Amino acid sequence: MRYGVYLPNQGDFADVGVLVELARSAEAAGWDGFFLWDELLPLHPHSDTVRAALGESDDVADPLVALTAVATATERIRFGSLVAAAPRLRPEAFARQLVTLDRLSGGRVVAGVGLGDPADQFTAFGLEPDLRIRAAMVDEFLDLVNRLWTGDRVGFDGAHYTCHGVTLRPTPLQRPRIPIWIGAGGSHRAPRRRAARWDGFAPASEQWPDVVISPETYAEIATDIRTSRTTDTPYDVVLIGNAAATEPTPATISQYEQAGVTWLLTQALTVADARERIRLGPPDPGGRYE
Template identity: 40%
Template structure:
């Protein structure tokens, strides 16, 4: 099982880059930055752009996997997203993991900018955009005429990773529909939206609900405080992510976590 550290895009950018460097030195396997445009006003949290942050992290690290966890793809232009991921994959030497979800802030990140806020349309746009992005990464001509996107293009360069960077799909457990989406790709990020983490017993149920998976398929869980990593491994998790909720000592706690070996 591999270990990842979730970094908040709301923190000062230079400290986030330093955190990633520290995490790599301490033996963490991945660092992942959330992808938000704005947060609810009551939180007073101010997010930075994850792709600029990840570009800086790619240049200051050499081993650790990295990516946005997760990108609400339905509010993105698939060709722009595809190009960003390819560029980051080249900058990092093939270390990108692509996290995709529907988004959980429909008012702040969709309706506020005139994008479709309904869950149904976000799901439709996400599925179509994933097909477009994956096809563009092939380097072959893509001719696509769908309900939301039209493409007739060849996009190059292709990613370093072939046939593509891994695509992980976020699943707000116990919602079963994202599991069906995840089966088409390379992994699932299981999240309890109320608590923000998963218990090992819940991860086991996710694995059972997924059924037989393709070789290399990842089951990613958010670490529950106080639970042993071995419990998650036995439940079927392949990645365990440590995420800390916003608090007065948020950055200090993250820096302490990054400085310690995850195992």
């Protein structure tokens, strides 16, 4: 099991200087990962928990710009956004940005990708609101990005994206590619099938950020992914703890690990709470997770 912190990119966390401070502290305290929300608009209208913690501030930081600062301020810790809403991005720009960040960091970036939620982050800008269409866009997006990362000449003619004989270089430092983690609802089969094609799955609880998915459901998820995989390359299954950082408990961390979870991310919704939880160091079944 590896341990990371999971923080908003809005409110007081929209200050990139604060994020850099927290990332440095996390690395010094022995954490393995530092991950950010990837929201275009503030989430406070959509969750009482988020509103109570983050207030009514409309400040939001761009996660890739913020993570570039994190990359230059750290040496060991892995990082990424969870998750980038692929249907509102351009695949060629995303491919180039992630390679640049991968090389800048010495191969430490993770590409978290999903359909995007809530819908107003799409409708506010005239983007595609239909989830089925967005799902098809994600599949094409990732296929094209993965091909562009090879450094080979790419021709691609999809329903949503096109590429005519383009070569993008340099290629990522990480092999066989920058890890792609799919973020999606944990109760649906389709996202599991999508996730099985890539390098990790970060399922979200239907009651996020207050309730976590049970170990039993994670065991089911891990089984579904394992049976759908066509390679034996390393694979990550991610558990995001609840907003109060009271779940999972010390007693259940080992249950999640046995169920196939490889990363546990501790959430914090205020800067003061983030500082304290980071200072305590990564959780462990012996009782630091409290």
